[in-house]
Amino acid sequence: xxxxxxxxxxxxxxxxxxxxxxxxxxxxxxxxxxxxxxxxxxxxxxxxxxxxxxxxxxxxxxxxxxxxxxxxxxxxxxxxxxxxxxxxxxxxxxxxxxxxxxxxxxxxxxxxxxxxxxxxxxxxxxxxxxxxxxxxxxxxxxxxxxxxxxxxxxxxxxxxxxxxxxxxxxxxxxxxxxxxxxxxxxxxxxxxxxxxxxxxxxxxxxxxxxxxxxxxxxxxxxxxxxxxxxxxxxxxxxxxxxxxxxxxxxxxxxxxxxxxxxxxxxxxxxxxxxxxxxxxxxxxxxxxxxxxxxxxxxxxxxxxxxxxxxxxxxxxxxxxxxxxxxxxxxxxxxxxxxxxxxxxxxxxxxxxxxxxxxxxxxxxxxxxxxxxxxxxxxxxxxxxxxxxxxxxxxxxxxxxxxxxxxxxxxxxxxxxxxxxxxxxxxxxxxxxxxxxxxxxxxxxxxxxxxxxxxxxxxxxxxxxxxxxxxxxxxxxxxxxxxxxxxxxxxxxxxxxxxxxxxxxxxxxxxxxxxxxxxxxxxxxxxxxxxxxxxxxxxxxxxxxxxxxxxxxxxxxxxxxxxxxxxxxxxxxxxxxxxxxxxxxxxxxxxxxxxxxxxxxxxxxxxxxxxxxxxxx
Amino acid sequence: xxxxxxxxxxxxxxxxxxxxxxxxxxxxxxxxxxxxxxxxxxxxxxxxxxxxxxxxxxxxxxxxxxxxxxxxxxxxxxxxxxxxxxxxxxxxxxxxxxxxxxxxxxxxxxxxxxxxxxxxxxxxxxxxxxxxxxxxxxxxxxxxxxxxxxxxxxxxxx
Numbered sequence: 149x150x151x152x153x154x155x156x157x158x159x160x161x162x163x164x165x166x167x168x169x170x171x172x173x174x175x176x177x178x179x180x181x182x183x184x185x186x187x188x189x190x191x192x193x194x195x196x197x198x199x200x201x202x203x204x205x206x207x208x209x210x211x212x213x214x215x216x217x218x219x220x221x222x223x224x225x226x227x228x229x230x231x232x233x234x235x236x237x238x239x240x241x242x243x244x245x246x247x248x249x250x251x252x253x254x255x256x257x258x259x260x261x262x263x264x265x266x267x268x269x270x271x272x273x274x275x276x277x278x279x280x281x282x283x284x285x286x287x288x289x290x291x292x293x294x295x296x297x298x299x300x301x302x303x304x305x306x307x308x309x310x311x312x313x314x315x316x317x318x319x320x321x322x323x324x325x326x327x328x329x330x331x332x333x334x335x336x337x338x339x340x341x342x343x344x345x346x347x348x349x350x351x352x353x354x355x356x357x358x359x360x361x362x363x364x365x366x367x368x369x370x371x372x373x374x375x376x377x378x379x380x381x382x383x384x385x386x387x388x389x390x391x392x393x394x395x396x397x398x399x400x401x402x403x404x405x406x407x408x409x410x411x412x413x414x415x416x417x418x419x420x421x422x423x424x425x426x427x428x429x430x431x432x433x434x435x436x437x438x439x440x441x442x443x444x445x446x447x448x449x450x451x452x453x454x455x456x457x458x459x460x461x462x463x464x465x466x467x468x469x470x471x472x473x474x475x476x477x478x479x480x481x482x483x484x485x486x487x488x489x490x491x492x493x494x495x496x497x498x499x500x501x502x503x504x505x506x507x508x509x510x511x512x513x514x515x516x517x518x519x520x521x522x523x524x525x526x527x528x529x530x531x532x533x534x535x536x537x538x539x540x541x542x543x544x545x546x547x548x549x550x551x552x553x554x555x556x557x558x559x560x561x562x563x564x565x566x567x568x569x570x571x572x573x574x575x576x577x578x579x580x581x582x583x584x585x586x587x588x589x590x591x592x593x594x595x596x597x598x599x600x601x602x603x604x605x606x607x608x609x610x611x612x613x614x615x616x617x618x619x620x621x622x623x624x625x626x627x628x629x630x631x632x633x634x635x636x637x638x639x640x641x642x643x644x645x646x647x648x649x650x651x652x653x654x655x656x657x658x659x660x661x662x663x664x665x666x667x668x669x670x671x672x673x674x675x676x677x678x679x680x681x682x683x684x685x686x687x688x689x690x691x692x693x694x695x696x697x698x699x700x701x702x703x704x705x706x707x708x709x710x711x712x713x714x715x716x717x718x719x720x721x722x723x724x725x726x727x728x729x730x731x732x733x734x735x736x737x738x739x740x741x742x743x744x745x746x747x748x749x750x751x752x753x754x755x756x757x758x759x760x761x762x763x764x
Numbered sequence: 765x766x767x768x769x770x771x772x773x774x775x776x777x778x779x780x781x782x783x784x785x786x787x788x789x790x791x792x793x794x795x796x797x798x799x800x801x802x803x804x805x806x807x808x809x810x811x812x813x814x815x816x817x818x819x820x821x822x823x824x825x826x827x828x829x830x831x832x833x834x835x836x837x838x839x840x841x842x843x844x845x846x847x848x849x850x851x852x853x854x855x856x857x858x859x860x861x862x863x864x865x866x867x868x869x870x871x872x873x874x875x876x877x878x879x880x881x882x883x884x885x886x887x888x889x890x891x892x893x894x895x896x897x898x899x900x901x902x903x904x905x906x907x908x909x910x911x912x913x914x915x916x917x918x919x920x921x922x
Contacts, residue, residue: 216794217784217889244780251795304797327807355793355870363792374891439810443779448891450777454810472808 150212150677151175152253152358155188156276158269160343161202161261165269165276170255176680177763179687181211182238183654183694185227185256189236190697192258195704199231199335200317200342202262208249208308208348209257211656212678215250215357215445218370219377220658222247222445230334231342232319232513232567233586233610235702239322239336240614240653241308242444242452243329248306251352259343268296268309268347273354281346285315288506289324296349309347310337311507316557317341318565320513320588328475328505329444329452334587334609337508366676373661373669374448380664382624387451387660388441392479393423395591395619402623402632403726404596405483406589408490408541409519410582410715413593413723417492421482425494432458437494439473449660453477455498463499463548470502477501477511480613483591484515489522489547496544500551507555513567516588518550520568520580529575535560579716585610585707594718594735596728597622599630599638602738605712606642608698614659616645626663635734639742647691654694693762696746696754700764709752712739766841768900769877769884771814775894778803778812785889789880798868800877801886801895814895816886817864817877819843825876828859841900842879850874 153170171188178184185207197203206228213221224246230237249257252273259269266281284292293307308325314337321337322330331337360366377383386394399405400418407415419425426438435456443450455476457464464470477485477497481504485497504511518539524530525539532538536559539546553561563571568588572581582589587610594601599618607615621630621641630641648667652659655674662670667684675682718733743750747758754764783799791798801816823843826834833849834856836842845865850873856865857874865876877884879897887897898905 217781217788219891247796251797351797353795353797355787355791355795355798357793357795367788378891440812441777442810442812443777445780446784447777447779448781450779450892452777456810473810474807 149361149679150216150358151180152250152255154254156254156257156271157260158257158276158278159260160263160267160278160345163263163278165278167274177690178694179212179651179654179674179690180255181209181214181223181225181654181656182227182240183650183690185209185225186236186238186694186697186701188256188258189227190701193229195229195701196706197229199229199234199339202343204229204339206259206336206339206343206345207256210246210250210255211654213673214656215247216360216370216656216677217367217446218657218673218677219374219448220444220446220661221656222447223656223658224249225653226323226331226336228336228339229705230336230609231317231338232335234705235585235610235707236608236698237334237336237339238609238653238698239331239333241323241325241329241331242447242658243326244445245306245308245325245329245350246656247445248350248352251354251357252350253352253354253357257348259345262342263344266344266346268345268349270300271348271350273352284346286312288312289508290327290506292347293327296347300349302351305349305351307347307349309508310340311509311555312557313507313509313555313565314338314341316555316565318509318554318557319567319570320510322504322508322510324505324508330505330508330510332510333512333612360677361679362676366673369672369676373665373673376669377448377661377664382626382663383449383660384664387449390423390426391441391451391453393426393453393477393482395479396422396482397424398623399592401726402596403723403728404593404623404632405487405591406582406593407487409488409516409523409580410589410593410717411523412725413596413728414726415487415490415492417490418487420492421486421494421497423479426453426455426476430458432460437498438476444658447658451660457495457498461495461499462545463496470499474502475505480590481511481515484512485547486515487591488515488519490541491544491547492542493544496548500548503551503555509555512590513588514551514554514564515547516582517564517568517571518547520572520582521550521564522546523580524572524575524577529577582715582717583611584714585711587611592619593723594714594733595723595731596726597632598635598734598738599642601714601718601733601735602638602642602742603645605714605735605739606742608695608702615649616642617649617659618642618645620645620663624663627666632728633731635737639738639745642742643745646695647688650691650694651687654690689762693764696758696762697764699754703753709743712752766900767882767897768819768841768903769816769879769887770896770898770903771816772894772896772906773811773813775892776803776812776814777892778805779891781889781891782814782886782895785885789885790875800864800875815864817843818862819877819879824859824861825856825865828855830855837878837881840879840882843876844878845874845876847871847873
């Protein structure tokens, strides 16, 4: 079977690393990765825990298809209670780290307590030890990986680390692996920092780490899967050519691109920061921003962007360390660092994105928080003297300066590091924070895409596009076209997306496969890898169980149905331009229906019947 | 006709499907650490480069082996390690100028690419065509064709 059946429990306070067998009953009920680790988490952690207290735990977890030839089978997740939201935090990353952990023979690593001094965990197959990281504290993610490889004389070790943002408890600090892949959202890096845990370094060489249930069926199913990805327009052409940045012009033309802290729904500079622009030769040096595309482990899509900046750009003119190639902007990052602030300088966005990778913080929450700060500044509420310089909408200089300050915890960067909700509350304008449950929106406007609005409002980790990507039906027509402004049928479609997404996030696969793969394609791969019943019906039940388990944790943590809401701007201020002009969110119409479809009470609480049906 | 692995770094995305396929072929495991082909990332150049044995005609490893454990597969041209004969002395790993033959502590033998008896698993698994298995005498064909296409034949077609 595709689980290693081994859990590594690391007590950071005591400095111990103890193996234990995986709970296989739970594996059958929650599959792996997001679902299985969340089951461990909710069973062991008090929902009321302060995210930064030692009683909070931090779990690194792979899925049964992580470290297999299944296309995109390299994902891992980090589960904890998030400091930005106070809700369950589950952040998913690609790169090579997850597969390496699997090859070392571990399904998950559970970190408990807090270390009295900085440490990193070194895992070499069955061996695990905590190593002093005093020399690494204050170093970036990039320096940390280089240092660990050098010290252990092993260039093949894979490293997931926090940068200075995680150390400084930027509330949206990320955990970055393989230099530019990130468990990016909801502040998992800040929790890691609070535990004095600098990095997890892994080398996995075991050939007996796990066994597939039916190897021949697995090879056949994964080969069919790869063919389907190659044949699909999105996964076979759009994403390989433009990355997720294929969306920038599409979403802008649809009038769904939140701009300047959601004041507008179209950005006049969208073209300049789009995937197409990344291919174009720059006027300055005659070279394009994009160097090549890069894949995560096992991925036959390869949507990752590798960029090289104009060495003469004002941000890096005297900084040779940023003049080589590195991870370029994805759509959400380009939106947050660009449209959300009105900044249309692609090179500045790329630089800020490098900083996010280098020091480990989420470009979405960072960019959106800068957007909020710029609006406060525009309204005259936030003064130049408090920031130290002028921060008008559209200023690339201001945006990159704030990025530099935020990671290091310098000056006004400290305020930016607390996120949009706390920033706007501090200046007496909480309604200007474009967040749900404290998490900043990504790059789709709730007024333009009604289903996305519902998805944001009900997502278990706050405003996240990756819990139920209603852009698929509302923009791309996958699996069927739904009108952006329609409300009918959106609740049921969203529930199906959320449950399926929970399955994918628990499998080790990347969600992007679902542009091409339906449940049967995913099911055949899971069934061939894992023993037990993994019928489509069972998988959807697992997905629904995971969704409700997360919901119950959030309710026990103190959130209620009243938190399933969108900022007043999206409910009351109509979209100003474009095809969705005049639209506001119709969340009020969709939410009661959603609760009903979910089998929840009118207050958003799973009913006794629902709990019984799901066995939670 | 003899064939040869042809590696085109420009097409490589670093997905490691080739490494998994190689490990699967030889170990029934996807553990890339056991692969005989490796993809190297040159991050700051934005390059991914797959690399493995080129099957030298006068193979240093074969000449250096004191127990004649490495033999020529006449059909494929591959230099193949006979595990039963190999004593794990590692002299071949020193002799090879390219580092493409390596010791495996798990077995106590060395391993190198053997072209999978003429059906290389890495080439089959590569999703981008960065690894192909082509006429050994014409590995330059694709490059030649590329440059041929850029030749100015006459002004009227320009």
